[in-house]
Structures are given as C-alpha cells and as structure tokens.
Amino acid sequence: MKQRHIFWMISYNNPTPLEFFRFITPTHKSRAIEKYGKCLDEAIDFCEDSDKESKLRNLKETINCNSDWELWLIEKKSRSIRNEIHETNVEVHQELNTLVRNGGRQNQNNENADDEEGSNNNDSVNNEEGSNNNNDSTNNDRGSNNNDSANNEDGSNSNNDGTNNEEGIKSDESADSGNINEEEYLDENKIIVYDILDCDISATQAELDILEIYRSKFNNYPAMDLRLHSELSLSLDQELQDKILHEVFDEIDKDYITDEIHNFLTDFFNADHGKQGWHKSVRRIVINEKDSELLQGTKELLKGTLGRFIKAFSLDALNPLRDIMMLERPHLNQFIHPLIDNALWIFASVNYISGEISLQGKAKVMADGVGYLNDVSNYQIVCMEGARPGARNEKNVNDDKKNIKSMIQLFNYIIVTEASERRQVYTGLRVYGATACKTELSLTMLDFRGTYRLFEVDRFSLPKDWVDMPNFVFMYEALIKWA
Structure with missing residues (x-):
C-alpha cells in the first residue's frame, strides 16, 4: 500500500495534500498529514526525474496541510449530502413505480374504503366530467364536495394547523393523484396533440x-x-x-x-x-x-x-x-x-x-x-x-x-x-x-x-x-x- 502511495505521488500531476486525501479517503487528521509527509519525502528520494523532484521539493515548502484538511472535510460532507439525495431519489421513484404497477388494485381498495366512509375520492375527476350522479348525491347529503371542503380548510387553517396546511388542504389533489394512468389522459386535447405533432417531429x-x-x-x-x-x-x-x-x-x-x-x-x-x-x-x-x-x-x-x-x-x-x-x-x-x-x-x-x-x-x-x-x-x-x-x-x-x-x-x-x-x-x-x-x-x-x-x-x-x-x-x- 505504501509503494502505491509513493508511486501516486511521483506520477500524479499535482500531488497536493487535498488530492492525496481524496486518494486515500482518511478519517484521522494527524495520521493523514503524517502519512502525506512521509510519502512526499520518500517520493523525493525515489524520484529519478530531476524536474519532478524539484517540483516535489517546491511543493513541500509551500503546502498547507491544515488548510487542505479543512477543505477535505467540507468536500467529504458534500459527498455525504449528494449520497443522501441519491438515496432519497431512489426511494421516491421506487414508491412511484410500485404505485403505478399496483394502481388498479389500489384504486379498487380506495373505492371500497370510500364506500365504507361515505366519501368519494374520485369526485374531483367526476366533477370535471360532470357525469357521476351517485357521487353528487353523496356530496349533497354531506353538504359539500371534496373541493369545497378543501377550500374551506384553505380559508380557515392556512396559518394555524401544520398538518392541514401541508397534507389536508388539498384533498381534491390527493384524490386526483391516486394513480398515474394513461386512461386518465385519453381526452380530446391529447388526441389532437398527437395528430398535430406526431407527423411533424423527426426522431433519431x-x-x-x-x-x-x-x-x-x-x-x-x-x-x-x-x-x-x-x-x-x-x-x-x-x-x-x-x-x-x-x-x-x-x-x-x-x-x-x-x-x-x-x-x-x-x-x-x-x-x-x-x-x-x-x-x-x-x-x-x-x-x-x-x-x-x-x-x-x-x-x-x-x-x-x-x-x-x-x-x-x-x-x-x-x-x-x-x-x-x-x-x-x-x-x-x-x-x-x-x-x-x-x-x-x-x-x-x-x-x-x-x-x-x-x-x-x-x-x-x-x-x-x-x-x-x-x-x-x-x-x-x-x-x-x-x-x-x-x-x-x-x-x-x-x-x-x-x-x-x-x-x-x-x-x-x-x-x-x-x-x-x-x-x-x-x-x-x-x-x-x-x-x-x-x-x-x-x-x-x-x-x-x-x-x-x-x-x-x-x-x-x-x-x-x-x-x-x-x-x-x-x-x-x-x-x-x-x-
């Protein structure tokens, strides 16, 4: 391992402490700085290229290991954050993919649950189409539909209740988003868009x-x-x-x-x-x-x-x-x-x-x-x-x-x-x-x-x-x- 470090020190174009820390990914400051100093000294001794040796000697006189270590800690923290972003991204997509694959079963379960509770989560879609009398009668018995209740919450709880403000204020949105399904988009506008664009766009x-x-x-x-x-x-x-x-x-x-x-x-x-x-x-x-x-x-x-x-x-x-x-x-x-x-x-x-x-x-x-x-x-x-x-x-x-x-x-x-x-x-x-x-x-x-x-x-x-x-x-x- 030590020979590998020395070889890296000689062959690398800019073997600063920061680059060395990136290469070995250390966790202990004093050991990392000590290891860098020893590798640099041995690289100078083993180097056969006079220009490279001169460059390493100049580097030894000008380096600031403490400053480079602080930069390494910041960079290490940034990498950790990017990994967290990656993991969250994967997790969200996995949930999205699962919901899409099981959309039909979920919709069926949602409908059964809604019947028991006397509510209809698809009311917002039906209101747009104007074609669900059963839902209308249910909503009339309750005195309001899902969109009305959402708007009432918006007017009364926008600055008071955190849960309502975040996840309850848009009940019509959550009802409308239970499943991403191509059938929801087979409306007249989409057919027109296909007719307009499908023949005009060249593809690789x-x-x-x-x-x-x-x-x-x-x-x-x-x-x-x-x-x-x-x-x-x-x-x-x-x-x-x-x-x-x-x-x-x-x-x-x-x-x-x-x-x-x-x-x-x-x-x-x-x-x-x-x-x-x-x-x-x-x-x-x-x-x-x-x-x-x-x-x-x-x-x-x-x-x-x-x-x-x-x-x-x-x-x-x-x-x-x-x-x-x-x-x-x-x-x-x-x-x-x-x-x-x-x-x-x-x-x-x-x-x-x-x-x-x-x-x-x-x-x-x-x-x-x-x-x-x-x-x-x-x-x-x-x-x-x-x-x-x-x-x-x-x-x-x-x-x-x-x-x-x-x-x-x-x-x-x-x-x-x-x-x-x-x-x-x-x-x-x-x-x-x-x-x-x-x-x-x-x-x-x-x-x-x-x-x-x-x-x-x-x-x-x-x-x-x-x-x-x-x-x-x-x-x-x-x-x-x-x-």
Whole structure:
C-alpha cells in the first residue's frame, strides 16, 4: 500500500495534500498529514526525474496541510449530502413505480374504503366530467364536495394547523393523484396533440428504439419517464439511455454551465469569508458591463437570493432550514419560490407567480407556483408543487405525480391553442416543472417525441448551514441549467 502511495505521488500531476486525501479517503487528521509527509519525502528520494523532484521539493515548502484538511472535510460532507439525495431519489421513484404497477388494485381498495366512509375520492375527476350522479348525491347529503371542503380548510387553517396546511388542504389533489394512468389522459386535447405533432417531429434512431420499448411495456404511464431512477430508465440498456441523455443535455451543459460560470461560483463559495463576512461578500458582488451576459445573470441571481440563506444560517439554533416542523407555506415562500422566481426571470424572462394558481384550460387544477411566458400569449410554461420539510413520502410521491399531470396539461393547452388559432406550432416545445421534496428540489422538463417525455434536468438539496457553503455551487448551477 505504501509503494502505491509513493508511486501516486511521483506520477500524479499535482500531488497536493487535498488530492492525496481524496486518494486515500482518511478519517484521522494527524495520521493523514503524517502519512502525506512521509510519502512526499520518500517520493523525493525515489524520484529519478530531476524536474519532478524539484517540483516535489517546491511543493513541500509551500503546502498547507491544515488548510487542505479543512477543505477535505467540507468536500467529504458534500459527498455525504449528494449520497443522501441519491438515496432519497431512489426511494421516491421506487414508491412511484410500485404505485403505478399496483394502481388498479389500489384504486379498487380506495373505492371500497370510500364506500365504507361515505366519501368519494374520485369526485374531483367526476366533477370535471360532470357525469357521476351517485357521487353528487353523496356530496349533497354531506353538504359539500371534496373541493369545497378543501377550500374551506384553505380559508380557515392556512396559518394555524401544520398538518392541514401541508397534507389536508388539498384533498381534491390527493384524490386526483391516486394513480398515474394513461386512461386518465385519453381526452380530446391529447388526441389532437398527437395528430398535430406526431407527423411533424423527426426522431433519431435512439429515440425510436426507446419509444418502441415504452409503447410495448410502459404505455400505461402518462409520459415516458426518463429520469434516472424511473422503472423505464432502469430497464433500459445503459448505452441506449446515455445516447438519449447526451442528445438532450450535452448542448444545455455546454451553453449554460460554462467554465466561466463554474469557476466564478467555485471561487466565490470556496473562499473563507467567515460567518460575519458572507453578508459583506454578497453586497460586494459587482456586475460589470464587460462580464458575459450569463455571468451578469449569475451575479444578479446570487445578489437576489443568497442573502436569505445567510440570514437563516446566522440564527444558529433557530435556523429555519433545520426545522423539519416548518409549515409548507413559510418554507416555500422563504426559500423555494424566491429561487425559482429569480432564476426564471433573470435567465428566461418567465414571470413566476406563487400561490394556489389555476392551470390554463383546467381551472379546477391548482399549482403551488406557475411561470408565464413574458409575451402576448402569456402561456403558462412552468408549474411547481412543494411540501414542508417534514412531509411524508406519500405526499411527495403524490406531488410528483400531480406535477407530471400539470406539465402535460400545460403542453396540451399551448399546442391546441396555437393550432386552433392557425399559428405555426413549435414542435420543439418544452414545458418545465419543479417539485420540492423535503429540503430537496427536483427540476424537470417535458417535451414530445411520439409521446410525452419527462427528464430530470437536475436535483439538489438546499444548503442548511455554514458547512454547506460549497453546496451552493451545485444549487446555482442546477437553477441556471434548468431556467
């Protein structure tokens, strides 16, 4: 093992203490620093290349092992957070896949339970279709339907009861989201969308191959879910999946997460400003005319959003980002909505409005936030669902399913409206979604290639304390790429 370390020290281009810690992943500071010093000394003795030996000697005189160890601890913490995000993502998708596979049985069980309780969880769907007399009579006996009860709760409990505010305030939403099922979407608008777009969009061979798999095995899903941990993605050949992801995201990554942006964010958040210095560092951000348009927007985004996180961190024990009992509306209004609002306006000129907003073409369906195109059409092109940090996984799964439905509704409305007005339909249309799950935010987009396709642009966890400062790099890069 020691020889391997020495060989690494000689062959590696930049064998700093930080790179060495990354290589051996140590847990004990003094032992790690001692091991680095011994390996460096022996590498100097064994090195036969005079230039390399000189470089190692210069490195020995200039290194700061203590500083590199602190950076390693921060990086180690960041890795742990990313692993937690990955595990949560897998868990949510597994629940979603299970619900979809067993949807029919669950719906049957729900109906039986509803009969015993004298209620009907499918009332919101039936009200939209206007075709369920039995449900109407049941609701009349009770004096209200599910939507009315939800609205009454909204009016009376919005600032009082945490449980109602989070999971009881939208009983019509949970009733409408018991199962993602293709039959729910076989409405007139969807048929029109297929007729309009199916013949006009050319597809690559990889897209055609995945479409064939989707139609043969996953056609009961409303959209081709190409997020990394969906049941469809897990069933695909890795090479085929990579082709699709490269076709979609290579250009996005190249155009928006440039070296200039990445280096600016990395340098800014890895700097040691101290707890008291971060306030000043935000105020000192200068937007220069010589900066690229993308860098100007990035600086504007930081100036508009970073301050509220610094204030929260400064509260120490009262930090709301560490309070899992925080209610949904304060959590979304204080942290989630401002991030989405600023990112969409700065980078896409999309006007984001938070609150219970009705979807265009489907007034009874509400979203926690909606983004409007800033032009004469004012189409809704973004929808958002969120929950409080301590919400149950069932709530998060239902929000995810509801947001998929809402994105499809936004897509259908734009295509059908443009076609009915005899305007040129944009076949490359994409609509966007955001779902806040606990303290994580999943950023998605939906397009059409023979069917609706759902992608996760990125996912990040909100930084919660001073030790998480480097994680702001991931957060802001994700927002820029999505917006």
